Amino acid sequence: MTDRLVKWATRVSEAELSTTIPRRWAHTQGVAGRAGELRGVLGVDAELLIASATLHDIGYAPRLAVTGFHPLDGARFLRETHEVDNRLARLVANHSFALLEAEERGLQGMLATEFPLLDEPLLVDALVYCDMTTTPDGARSTAGDRVAEILGRYGEDSAVGRFIRRAAPEIFAAVGRVEAALAAQPR
Structure with a gap:
């Protein structure tokens, strides 16, 4: 993965989100910024994390919403329209x-079959960290405040x-x- 992937992901995500749902675009930019802070923890997978962070909510774009479940809609769009790397599609699908949400919606079997969860715990955790410590407006948050905000919304x-x-x-x-991995990094 190279910075080229991140530039491409940014172009695609911006095209789909920035004008139709600008608040989601602001969140996406914040999540991608957080991902950039994890380069030292993820090493060779840093670009993949940043690209997945940049694309994680693309399925909210109105023209892409087929099932109404944004992780599945986004991953399908990336796979079918852009033929992205399997790992990238699986990260977006399972972010x-x-x-667990797919189960609530009766889509768990479909999601798990089409996009099995990656067996790369640190990478999966890192995307959770980036998403769940970023507000809808792209600012930093604690995971507790983010969960409370989602419940309230x-x-x-x-x-x-x-x-x-x-x-x-x-x-x-x-x-x-992820916070423990960050704390273990040499300063």
């Missing part, structure tokens, strides 16, 4: 414990609310593992 009884309550312990654990 931030999407399998969607409501506790919505599919997203049920999902985020179930996923919260996993989110906090993933964020903790």
